[in-house]
Amino acid sequence: MRKILTMELLTDKRVKSFRPILEAEASKLMNLIGSEPAGGVVNLSRLLVSVGNAMTSRTAFGKIRGLEGSFLPVIHRIRIIDEHVSRRRNRETEHLDKAVATGGEEEEDLVDVLLACTDNHLEVKAVILGGDTSPVTVEWAMSELMKNPEKMNKVQREVREMFDKRGKVVDDACFNELHYLKSVVKETFRLHPPVPLSIPREGRETVVINGCQIPAKTRIIVNSWAIGRNSSHWTQPDQFIPERFLNSSIDYKGNDFQLIPFGAGRRMCPGMNYGIFVVYLLLANLLYHFDWKLPNQIKPQDLDMSEDSGGTVPRKNNLYLNSIPYHAP
Numbered sequence: 001m002r003k004i005l006t007m008e009l010l011t012d013k014r015v016k017s018f019r020p021i022l023e024a025e026a027s028k029l030m031n032l033i034g035s036e037p038a039g040g041v042v043n044l045s046r047l048l049v050s051v052g053n054a055m056t057s058r059t060a061f062g063k064i065r066g067l068e069g070s071f072l073p074v075i076h077r078i079r080i081i082d083e084h085v086s087r088r089r090n091r092e093t094e095h096l097d098k099a100v101a102t103g104g105e106e107e108e109d110l111v112d113v114l115l116a117c118t119d120n121h122l123e124v125k126a127v128i129l130g131g132d133t134s135p136v137t138v139e140w141a142m143s144e145l146m147k148n149p150e151k152m153n154k155v156q157r158e159v160r161e162m163f164d165k166r167g168k169v170v171d172d173a174c175f176n177e178l179h180y181l182k183s184v185v186k187e188t189f190r191l192h193p194p195v196p197l198s199i200p201r202e203g204r205e206t207v208v209i210n211g212c213q214i215p216a217k218t219r220i221i222v223n224s225w226a227i228g229r230n231s232s233h234w235t236q237p238d239q240f241i242p243e244r245f246l247n248s249s250i251d252y253k254g255n256d257f258q259l260i261p262f263g264a265g266r267r268m269c270p271g272m273n274y275g276i277f278v279v280y281l282l283l284a285n286l287l288y289h290f291d292w293k294l295p296n297q298i299k300p301q302d303l304d305m306s307e308d309s310g311g312t313v314p315r316k317n318n319l320y321l322n323s324i325p326y327h328a329p
C-alpha cells in the first residue's frame with residue numbers, strides 16, 4: 001500500500017493532475033473570505049480546516065464526481081475500502097451512500113466514514129493526515145506573519161510583485177521562484193512541524209548511535225519539534241527568521257536531519273508533494289488577495305501562540321483576523 005501511495009498516488013505528476021481541484025477549492029475559499037464586508041473578522045483556523053477536508057475528500061473521491069485523477073480508484077483496486085464497507089453494513093455506510101448520492105458534497109462525512117471504518121490502514125491515515133497537516137502549517141505561518149509584520153510585508157510584496165507582473169490569479173507555475181515565501185514555509189515547519197512526533201517505529205536490528213545502544217525492537221519516536229528548536233543546530237531557535245533559509249541549502253525533504261517535518265528515510269511521509277503544494281497554494285492565495293489585521297486592537301507581540309495537543313498540533317485557540325481585499329494596481 002505504501003508503495004502504491006508513493007509510486008502511483010502522490011508523485012509530483014499525480015499531484016499536478018489534482019491541480020484543478022485544489023485550485024478550485026482555494027479559490028472558493030478566497031471568494032468566501034472576500035464576501036465578508038471589508039474588514040470583517042474571519043475565523044481563519046476554521047476556514048482552513050474546512051478547505052483542507054474539502055480538498056482531501058474531493059481528490060480522494062474525485063472519480064465519483066466524474067473528475068479525473070482521484071487516488072481512490074487505485075485504493076478500490078486493492079479492495080481495502082470495499083472490504084471495510086462490506087464488513088460494516090451500518091450507519092457509516094449509509095452516510096457513504098448518501099454522500100455518494102449527493103455527488104460527494106458531504107465531504108466531511110466521507111472522512112468520518114473512513115475513520116469509523118478504519119483498522120488504521122494506510123489509506124485512511126492518508127486521508128486523515130492529508131486533510132489536516134497542510135491547513136495547520138498555513139495557520140501557523142499566518143500566525144507567525146501576524147506576529148512579525150515586517151516579515152508579512154516582505155512576503156506579501158514578493159507574492160504580489162510576482163502575480164501582478166503575470167497579470168493573473170495565483171497559480172503554482174512560479175512557486176519555485178518565490179524564494180522568501182519558501183523560506184517562510186521552511187521556518188514555519190521548523191518552529192511548528194504539524195506532526196511533531198513521528199509515528200512510533202521499531203528498529204529491526206540493534207544499532208549504536210552516539211555511543212548509545214538501541215536494541216532491536218525498541219520503540220522509537222522522533223521529536224522533530226525539539227530538533228527544530230535545538231540551539232546546537234539553530235541560532236536564535238525560538239525566533240521566526242525566514243531569512244536563515246535564503247542562502248542555505250537546508251530543505252525539508254528528509255536529507256537535512258535538523259529539519260524533518262515529513263520525517264526521513266524509508267518511512268517518511270508519502271504525501272509530501274501533495275502536502276507542500278497545498279501549503280503554497282493556500283498561503284500564496286491568502287497573502288496575495290488580502291491584507292490582514294489583528295482584531296480588537298491586539299498587538300502583534302500579544303498574539304497568543306499556544307499549541308494544542310494531539311498527533312497533529314494546531315493552534316490551541318482559533319486564529320481570528322480582519323481581512324481587507326487587495327486590488328491589483
Ligand code: HEM
Pocket residue numbers: 002005010122123125126127129130131133134137193194195197198199200260261262263264267268269270271272274275276279
Ligand atoms: C504539510 C503536510 C504534511 C506533513 C508535515 C506530514 C508529516 C508526516 C510525518 C511527520 C509523518 C510520519 C513520518 C515518520 O513516522 O517518520 C507522516 C506520515 C504519513 N503521511 Fe504525512 N504529512 C503531510 C501531508 C500528508 C498528505 C497530504 C498525505 C496524504 C494524502 C499524507 C500521508 C501520510 C501517510 C499515509 C503517512 C504514514 C506513512 C507510514 O506509516 O509509512 N501526509 N506525515
